[in-house]
Amino acid sequence: MFDRPSESRSEQPAPRQPPPRPAGDLVSELLLGMRLFGVHYRRIAIAPPFGIGFGTIAGRAQFHFVARGPVVLRTVDGTLQTLNSGDAMLLPRGGPHELLSAPDQASRDVASFEGETLCQSVRIIRACPEGCEPGTGALIFSGCMEFDLGGMHPLVALMPEVMLVGTLLNRYPEILPMLEAMAREACDERAGFAAILARLADVVSASIVRGWVECGCGEAKGWIEALRDPRLGRVIAAMHRDPGRDWTVAELAAEMGASRSVFAERFLAVTGLTPLRYVADLRMRLAAQWIGRDRMPIEAAAHRLGYGSQAAFSRAFKRVVGRSPGAVRATPAAPSGDAAANA
Numbered sequence: 001m002f003d004r005p006s007e008s009r010s011e012q013p014a015p016r017q018p019p020p021r022p023a024g025d026l027v028s029e030l031l032l033g034m035r036l037f038g039v040h041y042r043r044i045a046i047a048p049p050f051g052i053g054f055g056t057i058a059g060r061a062q063f064h065f066v067a068r069g070p071v072v073l074r075t076v077d078g079t080l081q082t083l084n085s086g087d088a089m090l091l092p093r094g095g096p097h098e099l100l101s102a103p104d105q106a107s108r109d110v111a112s113f114e115g116e117t118l119c120q121s122v123r124i125i126r127a128c129p130e131g132c133e134p135g136t137g138a139l140i141f142s143g144c145m146e147f148d149l150g151g152m153h154p155l156v157a158l159m160p161e162v163m164l165v166g167t168l169l170n171r172y173p174e175i176l177p178m179l180e181a182m183a184r185e186a187c188d189e190r191a192g193f194a195a196i197l198a199r200l201a202d203v204v205s206a207s208i209v210r211g212w213v214e215c216g217c218g219e220a221k222g223w224i225e226a227l228r229d230p231r232l233g234r235v236i237a238a239m240h241r242d243p244g245r246d247w248t249v250a251e252l253a254a255e256m257g258a259s260r261s262v263f264a265e266r267f268l269a270v271t272g273l274t275p276l277r278y279v280a281d282l283r284m285r286l287a288a289q290w291i292g293r294d295r296m297p298i299e300a301a302a303h304r305l306g307y308g309s310q311a312a313f314s315r316a317f318k319r320v321v322g323r324s325p326g327a328v329r330a331t332p333a334a335p336s337g338d339a340a341a342n343a
Contacts, residue, residue, distance in 0.1 A: 036061070036209065037202045038121065038143035042110070043186060043194070046127040047137035051107030052099045054142075061147035062091040063205045064099065065179070067186035068139035072100040074107075075161060086179050088165040090208045092147060092156055099140060110142075122194040141186050143201045148289065158224055159212065165204065168211040175207050226270045231256045235267070235275075243283050244306035249275055284320035287313075291329050298325045 039060070044052065054062060064073075065088040073081040073089070076096045080103050083089065091097065098107040115125040128137055149155055169176055182200045185193040217224050227233040235255045239247065252275050253263035267275045283305045290296040290304075302313035317325050 034206065034209065035148040036145055036206045038063070038145045038198055040144045041122045041194070041198050041201065042115070042125055042140075042142045043118075043122065043197070044110075044113075044125045044127070044140040044142065045137060046125070046140070048101035049105055050101045050127065050138070051105040052113070052140075053107040053109045054094075054097050054099075055109065056094045056096060057144065059146070060094050061145040061205070062094045062097070063143040063145055063201050064089055065141045065182050065186070065201060065204070066138070067141060067183045068137070071138050071140060072103050072105075073162065074098045074100055074103070081162065081164075086183060088179060088182075088204055088208070090163045090165075090205050091161065092159040092163060092209070093161070094144075095161065097162075099138075101138065118194050122198060139186055141182065141197055141201065143198070143205070145202070145205060148293070155217075155224070158217065159209075160218065163208050163212060165208055168208065168215075171215065172207065172211050175204065175211075178204050178207075226267070229266075229270065231258070232266060232270060235263075236278075239279055239282060243279065243286060244304055246306055247276070247279050280316060281320055284317050287317055287325070288321050288328055291325055292331055295329070298329065301325070 046052070064083070066083045066085060069083055069085045069087065071083045073083055074097065075081075083099075100107060110125075113125045113127055115123045118124050147156065165175060165179065178200055182197060182204070185197045185200070212218060226236055235252050238255050239252075249260050249264055252267075253260045256263045256266075258266070264275060267273075267278070271278060273281065287301045287305060290301045291298060296304075298313070299310050302310050305313070307313035307316070314325055317328075321328065
């Protein structure tokens with residue numbers, strides 16, 4: 001490769017940069033591969049007084065729809081939120097929380113309630129005493145969900161602990177008919193209602209995430225600031241679109257339209273990582289999902305991410321993930337139905 005004199009370079013017109021886009025647009029582009037679907041659901045009909053506790057499974061979100069309320073949500077820090085009929089919420093990181101008939105009500109773990117299996121992924125819990133009138137008490141449809149954002153894992157940590165659908169209805173009125181359909185299916189128990197409820201829960205949950213992104217990710221700081229910087233966001237989008245490329249700092253700086261030193265300093269200040277460390281972490285997060293969840297052969301994952309040898313890939317993988325690719329592949333792809341039922 002020949003280097004032209006600096007005088008010649010200075011005469012060349014600067015490359016045209018695409019117009020800046022809002023952070024929400026960039027995140028939306030990167031969320032095209034979002035996977036959010038339930039691995040276990042419950043339809044819970046329960047008479048007061050009641051308290052239902054939910055635990056945590058790593059990498060799982062929790063969704064609740066109140067078909068008949070009111071119900072009080074109590075999070076681990078004691079924060080209380082009243083949920084009325086038709087309310088839905090997503091806890092993107094799961095986390096211990098309780099659904100109660102009253103703010104001061106004690107709770108017991110949801111797994112301790114007797115229930116019956118309706119189909120492979122749906123259980124029915126009826127906790128109403130003898131003589132309880134039909135159509136009274138609370139009716140809740142809950143889902144323990146796999147929430148996979150691919151390489152966008154940092155975004156999950158920036159999401160609110162609890163995301164309420166009610167905050168989106170004015171801007172996204174198309175969600176309301178889905179909530180109304182969920183209420184009908186939960187109350188009427190018509191043929192096939194469980195499968196329909198499960199699919200609606202998945203769509204409503206994904207709509208909550210998308211709505212939060214399109215509204216600018218709320219007050220989120222930190223990593224999201226990189227996407228609010230139009231030039232830096234363009235670099236991160238390029239990394240996510242092509243994680244297997246053999247990126248150099250010079251190429252990434254060119255994406256931003258800045259010198260290597262200015263780019264590297266800005267990237268580190270906003271993300272807390274050097275550019276090449278960010279790329280390495282992104283590759284290994286994707287590789288862990290492909291190998292562990294999708295059961296992709298290790299050599300195929302290595303090739304897809306641009307590694308010339310499986311040995312080099314394995315060393316990089318263990319350095320970032322803390323386990324070898326073979327150990328991740330040997331781990332079951334997802335918790336069993338019974339494990340998920342305890343969340």
